[in-house]
Amino acid sequence: MSSEQVETLAWFHPGCDRHTAESLLLHNGVDGTYLLRPSSKPGDYALSVRCDSSVKHYLLTWIGTSYKFGFGEFESVEDLLHYFQNSPLIGSESGQLTELKFPYPRVVDEPNIYDTILIQAESIATEDLTREPDFSINSREGFLTKLGDNFKTWKKRWFVLQKNELRYHKDKSDKTPIRALNLDECSECRRDSSHKGKFNVFRMVFRWRTFYMYATTEQDCNDWVSLINWRLTKHASSKQTMDHRC
Numbered sequence: 001m002s003s004e005q006v007e008t009l010a011w012f013h014p015g016c017d018r019h020t021a022e023s024l025l026l027h028n029g030v031d032g033t034y035l036l037r038p039s040s041k042p043g044d045y046a047l048s049v050r051c052d053s054s055v056k057h058y059l060l061t062w063i064g065t066s067y068k069f070g071f072g073e074f075e076s077v078e079d080l081l082h083y084f085q086n087s088p089l090i091g092s093e094s095g096q097l098t099e100l101k102f103p104y105p106r107v108v109d110e111p112n113i114y115d116t117i118l119i120q121a122e123s124i125a126t127e128d129l130t131r132e133p134d135f136s137i138n139s140r141e142g143f144l145t146k147l148g149d150n151f152k153t154w155k156k157r158w159f160v161l162q163k164n165e166l167r168y169h170k171d172k173s174d175k176t177p178i179r180a181l182n183l184d185e186c187s188e189c190r191r192d193s194s195h196k197g198k199f200n201v202f203r204m205v206f207r208w209r210t211f212y213m214y215a216t217t218e219q220d221c222n223d224w225v226s227l228i229n230w231r232l233t234k235h236a237s238s239k240q241t242m243d244h245r246c
Contacts, residue, residue, distance in 0.1 A: 005077045006045060006060070006067065011103035012036045021048035022055040022139065024104065032087075032101030036060065049090070051098045053162065054139040058090065140227055142220065144168075147195075147212040154198075159213075161224075164231060166204075181206070189228040191221065204228070 016037040029050040167177035188205040200221035215221035
């Protein structure tokens with residue numbers, strides 16, 4: 001058996017990266033839709049899963065004689081396929097469980113129907129067409145423990161990062177957030193060691209307040225900080241480009 005056998009699965013997407021997987025699943029999938037793709041780590045694979053309004057990614061590793069997925073080990077592609085066909089529940093460090101329900105096929109049937117062109121498109125004057133659209137789908141969600149502003153107590157909140165907004169809710173089931181933070185107004189996001197006895201803390205600095213949060217693991221903390229800083233860097237670069245044009 002070789003690692004390439006997993007690439008014969010109908011829901012393996014050979015040219016798909018993390019960004020593309022998130023776009024496909026968020027736009028076309030529902031909760032529990034999943035696909036397999038190459039990982040950024042050579043030789044490994046990533047399972048991307050639609051969960052609520054975000055996409056989570058899990059590592060599938062070839063260890064020479066079998067596939068390792070979480071605590072499970074599969075000696076053949078048939079064993080792996082049987083596992084996924086039984087709609088297993090998988091969970092992340094945040095404690096959120098997701099049922100794998102619908103594999104996203106690599107080949108999707110397209111109806112042979114097209115609109116008829118009635119007029120020839122002409123060049124028209126529009127607003128700045130050189131402005132690049134924002135294609136990013138940098139979504140993430142999970143529990144973080146946040147320091148209160150008035151009473152300085154730590155409370156667990158459900159955080160959702162989508163596009164350029166970080167929202168936090170009292171718990172996961174609440175649809176209305178307690179607050180929505182516009183990352184355009186954030187000047188800094190970095191690890192923080194000023195709180196004695198608290199680990200995996202990071203801070204977000206706004207002109208009107210500094211927010212402190214901590215994650216359950218160092219990896220989770222680093223992932224939040226990296227993703228937020230990626231967004232801040234992207235915004236700063238976009239703003240610099242616009243200022244230069246002006």
